[in-house]
Amino acid sequence: MAMTLRLSTEEDRALVLLASAWGCSKQEAAKRAVVISAGRLLDDAAVAQLARDTIPGRAALQARIRRARPHEAE
Numbered sequence: 001m002a003m004t005l006r007l008s009t010e011e012d013r014a015l016v017l018l019a020s021a022w023g024c025s026k027q028e029a030a031k032r033a034v035v036i037s038a039g040r041l042l043d044d045a046a047v048a049q050l051a052r053d054t055i056p057g058r059a060a061l062q063a064r065i066r067r068a069r070p071h072e073a074e
Helices: 009-022 026-054 058-068
Strands: none
Touching: 009 026, 026 058
16 A cells, blocks of 8 residues: 655654665665564563563552652643
8 A cells, every 4th residue: 555654854864774774765664664663562562461461469560650650741
């Protein structure tokens, strides 16, 4: 599927760096970055779920950490 990707100057610079490091076009670098990012997100979610399922008290600890963190500006 075709799409147009509009990037800021900084984002384009980052994409050029990725393409250069991977030795590919900017288009290929963008596609790889999407796949890698999605994979990491899914891996992180799987690990978090495994931790929730296997570590006693993890949910309570997470809740305590959330309450202790200062609220970030929205």
